[in-house]
Amino acid sequence: MTTTTASRSRLRTIAPWISTSARLVLAAVFLAAGTLKVIDPSGSVAAVRAYELAPAGWETLIGWGLPFVEIGLGLLLALGFHTRAVAIISAALLTLLIAAVISVAARGLSIDCGCFGGGGQVPPGETRYASEIIRDLGLLLLAGWLIWRPQSRLCLDRWNGESR
Amino acid sequence: MSAGSRRARELARQQAEAVAKQQRQRRIALLSTLVVFVLLVGGGIAFQAWRTLREPSAPTTVDPSLTPLSIADGKPIVLGSADAPAKVTLYEDFHCPHCAEFEKKFGPLLTAAQHSGNAATELYPMSFIDSGSAAAANAMACAAEAGFGLAYYRGLFANSTLQWNDDQLVALAEQVTPAPSDAFRTCVTTRAHTSWVSSINATAEANGVNSTPTVFLNGTQLDLASLTPQTLQTMIDEAATR
Numbered sequence: 001m002t003t004t005t006a007s008r009s010r011l012r013t014i015a016p017w018i019s020t021s022a023r024l025v026l027a028a029v030f031l032a033a034g035t036l037k038v039i040d041p042s043g044s045v046a047a048v049r050a051y052e053l054a055p056a057g058w059e060t061l062i063g064w065g066l067p068f069v070e071i072g073l074g075l076l077l078a079l080g081f082h083t084r085a086v087a088i089i090s091a092a093l094l095t096l097l098i099a100a101v102i103s104v105a106a107r108g109l110s111i112d113c114g115c116f117g118g119g120g121q122v123p124p125g126e127t128r129y130a131s132e133i134i135r136d137l138g139l140l141l142l143a144g145w146l147i148w149r150p151q152s153r154l155c156l157d158r159w160n161g162e163s164r
Numbered sequence: 165m166s167a168g169s170r171r172a173r174e175l176a177r178q179q180a181e182a183v184a185k186q187q188r189q190r191r192i193a194l195l196s197t198l199v200v201f202v203l204l205v206g207g208g209i210a211f212q213a214w215r216t217l218r219e220p221s222a223p224t225t226v227d228p229s230l231t232p233l234s235i236a237d238g239k240p241i242v243l244g245s246a247d248a249p250a251k252v253t254l255y256e257d258f259h260c261p262h263c264a265e266f267e268k269k270f271g272p273l274l275t276a277a278q279h280s281g282n283a284a285t286e287l288y289p290m291s292f293i294d295s296g297s298a299a300a301a302n303a304m305a306c307a308a309e310a311g312f313g314l315a316y317y318r319g320l321f322a323n324s325t326l327q328w329n330d331d332q333l334v335a336l337a338e339q340v341t342p343a344p345s346d347a348f349r350t351c352v353t354t355r356a357h358t359s360w361v362s363s364i365n366a367t368a369e370a371n372g373v374n375s376t377p378t379v380f381l382n383g384t385q386l387d388l389a390s391l392t393p394q395t396l397q398t399m400i401d402e403a404a405t406r
Contacts, residue, residue, distance in 0.1 A: 040261045041212040041325055046294040061209065068208030072201045082197055117261075120293065123374070 019152035022142040023077045026090060029139060030074030036117035037067035047119025050111040051100055069093070080155020087146035094140045098133055105129040216327040222339040223318035224272075232311035237363040240286040241308045243317065244278030250403035252277075253286045253380040255373045258300035259293040263377045264324035266388065271318060273393050278314065282404040287317065288364050290376055296328035299352075301361045303333040306351035315340035 037044045045063030048054060054062055073093070076086045101113055110124045113132045150157070233241060240253070252274060256263040277283035289304050291297035300320055307316035319336045326332050333352045337344035350356070368374075379386045381399055 038208070038212075041216050042259045042294055042296055042327060043261060046259075049294070064209045064212035065205050068205045071208075072204045076197070076201075082194055085194065 015149050016152045019083075019146060019149050020080075020154055022145050023080055023083065023152055023155070026139060026142050026146070027074045027077035030070045030077065030090070033116050034067040034070035034074060037063075037114075038071070040117060043117065043119065044114070047112075047114030047117075050109070050114070050120045051104055052107070052109065053100060053103065080152055080157055083146055083152065083155065083157050084150035087143045087150060091140055091143035091147060094136050094143060098136045098140070101129055101132050101136070215325040217329075217332075218326070220319060220323040220326055220332055220336040220339060223315065223322040233308040233313060235305045235309055235357055235360050237360050238367045240288045240364070241305065241313060242284055242286055243308075243314045244284030245281050246284060248278070248281055248284035249406065250277065250283035250400045251286060251380075251382050252283055252400075253288070253383075255288045255290055255368050255376055255378040257290045257293050257297045257376045258304070258320045258324065258328065259297045260376045261324065264321050266377045266379070267318070267321035267324075270391075270393060270396060271321065273397055275314065275318065277397075277400050283400050288368055288373075289361075290365055290368050290373075291361055292365065296326075298358075298361050299330070299333060299355070300328045301364065302355050302357045303328075303336075303352045305357040305360055306348050307337060309351065310337075310341075310345060310348045312337070312341040312344075 037047075041064055044067060045060050048059045048063040048066075070093075073086055073090050076082060077090070097113075097115070104111060104113075105127070110122055110127045112119050112122050112128075114120065115132065115136075146152075235241070256266070274283060274285055278285060287304075289297075289301035291301045304313065304316060304320060307313050316337065319340050320328075323332075323336065330353050334344065334349055337348055337352075355361075377388065379388060379391075381396075382403060386396075386399075
């Protein structure tokens with residue numbers, strides 16, 4: 001009884017700091033991924049096209065828009081503003097990206113995910129789907145944690161009256 | 165009604181009001197964040213559309229007077245004198261961002277060496293990124309044939325974020341040469357050098373080149389990570405005095 005109370009109170013002290021780290025790691029990854037893609041608009045569209053998933057007109061819109069979605073989510077996560085809502089959107093986005101990579105692998109295409117710029121076709125032996133999926137699952141885990149425990153230190157949600 | 169219960173009721177009312185106010189504020193904050201987010205993404209898309217679809221700008225002035233070249237399948241475009249002592253072989257894609265960086269860093273130096281006769285560039289314009297790469301490679305061959313290849317080359321990289329539709333490719337020619345001929349326009353719009361464009365990709369593959377930019381100086385591949393304008397200049401000068 002006393003041990004569970006003790007560990008529960010310890011969790012209460014540590015959890016906000018875990019949430020802070022999760023927020024900052026996710027923010028850094030999103031900001032890096034977004035910025036690297038914004039630099040090269042035609043490469044970004046070509047990377048989307050390589051997935052052979054989006055209809056023709058949408059490839060351009062996704063190639064140009066998605067990097068800014070990532071930058072927006074990254075900024076909100078870094079500031080810790082509306083953390084739970086942002087974490088839900090991030091988790092949805094990551095799930096979509098994981099599904100896209102799985103679909104590419106299942107269809108036997110050989111591409112680079114273009115997650116951090118670049119992308120497009122690669123020689124058949126040089127795909128890295130497994131590591132790309134594992135990395136995204138790791139990020140999804142962080143987003144999941146933030147949905148569960150959005151309260152964190154060094155964030156704007158406090159000021160916004162969202163967490164106690 | 166006792167004074168105590170009135171005070172309690174007043175307190176509860178104040179509390180409810182405070183909660184309602186806070187909820188309202190949070191709703192406003194969430195909504196404004198959403199609006200800012202949508203504006204960011206929308207503005208971003210507009211920004212990329214502008215970067216890709218705008219008119220090309222003129223490259224920093226280069227002398228466009230080069231002799232017209234003939235285009236042969238599998239053979240590079242030679243910019244500069246064919247008997248220059250230093251031969252710089254460039255494998256580039258006009259939509260590859262690292263190639264644009266390379267051009268920004270080393271282009272002026274290479275252009276100067278071409279004019280002084282110390283170096284010539286053998287250009288293999290690969291096209292694997294998108295259809296704009298191939299359109300630009302084709303137009304590059306058209307420009308070389310028309311005799312303004314070097315200026316056009318610099319212009320393509322100075323505007324590397326452009327989509328490279330036909331209008332942009334013709335507009336770029338208008339920026340670098342007084343009056344591009346009708347033959348040039350036709351060459352661009354009909355993709356006259358399609359077979360040459362694919363032959364260059366095949367040659368690059370045959371030469372084991374699978375990434376851009378890849379650079380050779382007199383047959384030796386250069387390590388671009390450590391290359392600086394100074395070291396490249398030294399290498400070109402050494403080749404010239406040998």
